[in-house]
Amino acid sequence: MEEKIKIAPSILAADFSQLGIETQAITKAGADYVHVDVMDGHFVPNITIGPEVIKDLRKCTELPFDVHLMIAPVDPFLESFVKSGADIITFHPEAGPNTQKTINIIKKLGIKVGLSLNPSTSIEVLDPLIDCLDLILVMTVVPGFGGQTFLDNQLIKIEKIRKLIDKSGKNIELEVDGGINFDTAPKAISAGADVLVAGTATFNGGPQNYASNISKLRNG
Numbered sequence: 001m002e003e004k005i006k007i008a009p010s011i012l013a014a015d016f017s018q019l020g021i022e023t024q025a026i027t028k029a030g031a032d033y034v035h036v037d038v039m040d041g042h043f044v045p046n047i048t049i050g051p052e053v054i055k056d057l058r059k060c061t062e063l064p065f066d067v068h069l070m071i072a073p074v075d076p077f078l079e080s081f082v083k084s085g086a087d088i089i090t091f092h093p094e095a096g097p098n099t100q101k102t103i104n105i106i107k108k109l110g111i112k113v114g115l116s117l118n119p120s121t122s123i124e125v126l127d128p129l130i131d132c133l134d135l136i137l138v139m140t141v142v143p144g145f146g147g148q149t150f151l152d153n154q155l156i157k158i159e160k161i162r163k164l165i166d167k168s169g170k171n172i173e174l175e176v177d178g179g180i181n182f183d184t185a186p187k188a189i190s191a192g193a194d195v196l197v198a199g200t201a202t203f204n205g206g207p208q209n210y211a212s213n214i215s216k217l218r219n220g
């Protein structure tokens with residue numbers, strides 16, 4: 001049986017002056033995860049939010065926090081993200097210095113671990129690591145900003161990773177992030193995605209639209 005597609009609204013597209021209320025609104029509207037884009041102005045050319053904000057948002061929802069780290073270094077910050085309430089931490093192998101070590105630290109802290117592949121990152125990076133992962137995130141934009149255009153040329157990568165996951169027999173989620181909207185969501189789903197990150201497309205039109213936006217992204 002096909003599992004239900006999960007929708008992970010990226011709160012980067014929320015109204016930051018109302019972040020708690022926005023988080024409650026997407027929870028009520030049927031989101032599956034809260035996707036938190038953490039950017040440091042160094043690994044990517046933008047600065048967003050850190051563990052203190054996540055800690056306070058933890059009071060606003062029981063949904064899993066899907067924390068996407070676009071920072072370098074990663075390791076010194078892992079404990080504080082876990083303490084703040086992260087349920088899944090995803091990072092980029094380019095952040096260095098040792099991907100396997102970072103995976104081990106996250107697992108030891110008792111939460112799920114994901115690895116994120118930039119459009120230019122080859123899937124070979126997964127070969128020695130796939131068995132340790134709970135989630136693989138395929139970026140369909142160059143990370144750094146919300147509201148960019150979905151890169152169709154990543155669909156083939158999603159298809160290949162779907163096959164790798166199925167072959168592994170492991171329970172690994174395949175998440176797609178960047179430029180997801182009502183046109184591109186069906187493409188990502190048919191390529192094999194389980195989880196769709198959607199910032200702009202979820203928050204478009206304000207709170208009265210969140211439930212219909214989420215259900216349209218999920219079901220087409």
Ligand code: DX5
Pocket residue numbers: 010012013035037068141142143144145146147148177178179180197198199200201
């Ligand atoms: C990009 C972030 C994405 C982004 C998604 O660096 O990782 O999560 O906020 O935003 P939309 O859905 O607007 O492309």
Ligand code: ZN
Pocket residue numbers: 010035036037068177197
């Ligand atoms: Zn993201």
